[in-house]
Amino acid sequence: MEPAALLDCLTSLSCVVTQTTSGLIIGMLFFLVAAGLTLIFGVLGIVNFAHGAFYMVGAYLAYSAYQVTGSYLVAVLAGGFGAAILGVLFERFAIRRVYGENVLLQLLVCYGFVLVADDLVQIIWGSEYLSMGMPQAFRLPPVFIAGGIVPPFYIFIITVAAVFAAVLWFIIERTQYGRIIRATAVNPTMVSALGIPTPLIYLSVFALGMFLAGMAGGLAAPIRALTPGMGFSVLIVSFVVTVIGGMGSVTGALVASILIGLVRSYGSIGFPLFVDGLMYVMMGLVLVLKPNGLLGRQEASRP
């Protein structure tokens, strides 16, 4: 415990700038992964334990696309769309079979998929650590804002994630498609009775979630080493974020992601050894006191 160090930091503008941006970057990358997780739970009622695997696949596809084209944009899109296509196949041939089934059966399907995906990645890309490398455009010295250090690449990532958060919010809250999604989350039978093909809605939501996970993998590929099984540690944090924010709430995931990011960045100064413990304690407290999460909806009937 170093409360004095934390106080020092909070009273110094440069430290506040550095830690706040680092909290935002940690949080926003988690948000992109957690957003899909929470969306899929909210609409499909599926706890997608395979989410981390799609993040991994996205990162590897982005790596390969970058090797071929040298374009970071193409790489990120390849990660996102590649994961989305795989997601469509996974939904169509596996997840769809266990909608409304025992949660244990859903868990097993995901577990089996993760094992296969990790091994296939190892067979295809090898077990060596891979790193995409920083795209030329971002090989810039860090900028100083009020004495705080901020890498330009992170400004870019935070912006992209913020744009996606806004687009997601707009889609869900302001479009016809979003209204259908929300209706499906509450009462799929009624939506189906209105002549809307719910299986197609499920498929699209799942693909959207996987696109976000894959894109997050692609975005992070320049700064995170690629290894088979890399999705797991991301999955765990995403779960914590999702539970704290409220299972099914995208806005909740955003708030919780930023919260976790800031807790990590300031926590590493004030109570470095308890940063991870605090995440689990927060998750436990939320579950006990407010099981639906900070911004979760009341119990909705699941498909």
Next chain:
Amino acid sequence: MTRSTTRNALIALAALVVLLALPHLGGGEKLADYIIFAAAWGLLATGLNLLIGYTGLISFGHAMFFASGAYSFGAIMQAQIMPVPLAIVAALIITGAIAALIGAICVRLSEIYFAFLTLAFQMFFHSILLSWVDVTGGDNGLLGGIPTPVFFGVDLNQPEHLYAFCVTVTVLAMYLMHRIVSSPFGFTLRMIRDNERRAIFLGVNVFAVKLTCFVLSAVFSSVGGIILALFISGAYPDFAFWTTSGEAIFMVMLGGLTNFFGPILGALILTGLNDIVVTYTDHYGLFLGGIILLFSLGLRKGVLDFVKPGGRKSTPAQPTADAKEATHADA
């Protein structure tokens, strides 16, 4: 009641005799190792199924009790303060106390929230095992082996004695669990699972019953941990990792959660599959993952779930309603 009790006791005794004789009929140490390993996992899975199959509570965190049994037993033996049987009892009491504490917080929640809270506790427990180095040895595990001094002429350093001891403990624990699920308490559990509201109207203290079941389930799971600790003469943090819970859940599903013997059959099958996959291929994930996918998408039920419950009310029902499936037809 008394007649079936006697009959069950005789069956348990017969099972014990067969198990004790097995390695001598051929198969030798390899078979003995396999049975001990499967027994440890089988107790974890059967203990877990007291919650899943009989009470309808899905715990993602039972590996922590598996580990707490192994660690407390190992630490007590290393401190050399009591003989093996007492150390086992002490380890069970410690696990029971931890379970009572955690259960009191968890069993108030339902469904997925219960699952997540047990998962969160397990991750917290795992991080304590890693960081409390003085007691747990951190990620190195309990170093230096677990000494097992001779008691009542039993020397667990001898493979034959170890095997006989582990098998006896397993059969005894299975017998006790069977007694529990066939008792009035067991019927109350099933009533809560099938219709919690009815149980409340009938004056059942649901919280107390669920908590008791949680503690019992944890204690029996920890017996599995103790056996594994004896077998490998150590305890390691990955006993408490979520993948351990995951495998136990898979065993329950594989063998069938509607049958008392489903989980232990699942443990026998999965342990055997693991051995085969690891022996004949370097691609564990591909093969085991493939098997899991085949099972979960193809069979969708445990092996013993296909066995029709023979009119005995003690059989738990699958928590899944077939009606739900009908509303959700494939396109």
Next chain:
Amino acid sequence: MTNHKLNTGRRRFLKTGAATAMALSAPAILRAEGTGAIRVGMPTILSGVVSILGESSVAGAKLVFDEFNASGGLDGRKIELITRDSRAKPEEAAKAVRDLVNGDGCNIILDAEASSGSFAVQEVIKSIGALCLHTVSEATPLSADPALHAPTAFRSARQGIHDAIGGGAYAAAVAKEKGLKRWATCSPDYAYGRTTTAEFMEYAKYFNSDIEVIGQAWPKLFQPDYTEVITRILQWRPDALYSALWGGDLVSFIDQANLYALFDQTETFSVNLGDYPVLTAVEQLPNGMRSGSRYNKVVPNTPENNAFYDAYVAKFGTLPTNWSWENATAATFVIEALKDVGTDDPVKLAEAIRGRTIASPFGVDGTLTMRAEDHTLTGYAVGYGVTTAEEPFMKDFHTSSWEQILELEADWKKRQGFA
């Protein structure tokens, strides 16, 4: 069941998938023809985040064994290497060793498990008495602590304390020359990271009393994001940084710290940087980082070591790792002992290995010795060099003196109550 047709269709699809997978994967055991093969078992980690550990361990041992078999083996008896994937679980490693010995008839075990697994294997070896060479675990107590001693178990890997003494001396000298007084550390939060870091700093201070540690960061193993750790280190404004991060974690850390230009501001000592998988993965390898020796073609720069590197690359198409040389060394010890004894009797083999000196490409003076008193390897290349962005990635390599290492190690063991 609502849709029986679709059901069977899918099942067939999955079956076909499994069959294809079966065809794709190579069998783990290439059983030697005929009887009388000498079976060597290897429990290791072949799946997950550190699967490279297992793959390069197997390759290192295979290179040596295949050459031995090609040259006729032991009077015609070939060595057969049987691998088992423990998936980094100690209980699976323990069971695998029992199976290999009791079921497959291996009298020789090359234990390529990370530290917790190696302790589990050690317990099994104590009770069943096969010959065992730990080829990966650097955890010092495994061989130094008499309480863990097993008469037939050896370590053919680095030992943490050796690297700490050699690295500490080097760091102290650089610190004196450049005036580096304020040190920070950043190592993974588990036993290996903590002990390695404590021992390194202990010896750095021992050789240079001006050094003080002003801050220590402990990220978790396999943590995806190091941003909060990096900004924390920046706040400390240290002159120098020590890190025991390794593998993919180290790659991520360097990639992320580059964004903050951390390495321009601090002199960095990274014990695990100098291993090919890390060096080749990092795209923007900062010039002038200091790295401990892991495996490098030019350390030591002898024709024998160059030849090992070339043969390895030619055979497997990947670059050798620290684990490769450690397993190749174990394989060489096994072969030399087999030639001596003539059978694979574990007790006789252990006698032949204890105190043995072999000619080796990895020895500083061309030889490696299995120290008799505590069954651990000495004579391998310990030291630090400066990294460069191009092959061979390492320059100005300073080889630590074994005389100094052994002397201080003896002191250290006394203080720990090990000797």
